[in-house]
Amino acid sequence: MKIINPVLKGFNPDPSFCRVGDDYYIATSTFEWFPGVQIHHSKDLINWQLVAQPLDRTDLLDMKGNPDSGGVWAPQLSYHDNKFWLIYSDVKVTGGAWKDVYNYLVTSETIDGEWSKPIYLNGSGFDPSLFHDDDGRKYLVNMLWDPRSNHHEFYGIVLQEYDHEKEKLVGDPEIIYKGTDWGLVEAPHLYKLNGYYYLLTAEGGTKFEHQATIARSKDIRGPYETHPENPLITSFPYPQIELQKAGHGSFVETQDGEWYFAHLTTRPVHAEGNKLSQSRGYGTLGRETAIQKVYWEDDWPYIVGGNKPSVEVEAPNLTEQKWESTYPIVDDFDSTDLNINFQTLRIPFSEEIGSLKERKGYLRLYGRESFHSLFTQSLVARRWQSLDFEAETKIEFEPETFQQQAGLxxxxxxxxxxxxxxxWNEEKGKILDISSCDRFETTRPIANNEIVIPESVTAVYLKMKVNKKYYQFYYSFDGETWEEVPVLFDTYKLSDDYIEEQGFFTGAFIGMSCIDVSGRRKPADFDYFKYKEN
Known part of the structure; x- marks a missing residue:
């Protein structure tokens, strides 16, 4: 059997690997999307199912006002003392000299249960993780941020003991590793094996120069010696391979003593002609999760096949178990809870922005703030997990002003x-229109050619088709005859690599929204949502 990478498609970066008996879990970053943290489950490392989004309450995660690509960075999941431990950051400032961040710990007896109230740990830097030593002591490691001018912001990896009875860090923090010449050392995870403490980190930033670095020491406080054939994994010397940006990751040992490494990666697509400014392409699907097999030699880990990622990897000797998809091709909104694949921006799905109970079989969204808002957007969306798919919905909406809009x-x-x-248009009445925002500049590609909706039509069908490099919109007034809108949009403009300023850590989403900046909170009703990969 083979593991086919990426195993978690679409925006699922910074994987934290955890095994409990015969069950494997991977926790990934969600940044400004709510609920926070995605946790996937597997029995065989081949087939994965989304089972939990633990940070689903505002007392666990309050992201109103968080910047683009702020919020939850690099969660770490572990199992010890008969419960799950989840460490996560909530990043409030991402640009400038400062990195305002809050690091928390929550626990739960089950992966999909109710998680405890958060314990605040520190704010010295992001990417925290918890290490359970075999003598019962626990330690927190995170990167240390340095805001001083003329200093490198990534100061090193800091270690501090955690006392769970007191629910706080104790003792003095100590810098235990400064990284290598690649720089930007972050994402620390500690392991212990054969008398060594292994410190796994990420370096080189999270773009194409990304890599994973491993170092070891006989003492948890160091000094740590770096792997003699560092980096552990990277795509940087291999511009032609499919999986790029390989780096930030974590280890797991199977029941049979085999070792595997989960890491982030991306599958870039090249843009056309002179639009191509990024030589390795554009990762519209965001940073995904892949798994590589590991072997040990002289007490050092190595990636099977060399220090680069492979698409096909030998699977462990486990019984294959396939899962039923958690997302139906068509969601008719018959449940009173959102499907787990949907997320909202910064805030929970609640009566503040929508309802699945107000009108049975419909998702109702109340018009709130614009797409530029960092606070209360009425938007329900899911990840692009393929560059060949179509999304479709049916909407009922009665706008009274151009300040109100709802759609895809x-x-x-x-x-x-x-x-x-x-x-709404003052002269034409109810219309279909397009707004497109490119690096904060908004245009209307079909201005003066808006599509007039007949007065007899109460529901409009909207569709978007994605064909690798482009996406295009379609509409229907009866659900059978479709008309295309003759405008092509570049998928690369919804990629990490196109967003060159702050806020490029996520991936493309497709969803339903309702905006009403008049303050009347006009509702829109969505009858279904279809997402079908081709």
């Missing part, structure tokens, strides 16, 4: 998105 949106962040929506 292809979304990356507050500055990069395209909306195909129902709105």
């Amino acid at each position: 949106v292809a979304y990356y962040n507050t500055k990069n998105w395209t909306s195909f929506h129902v709105t």
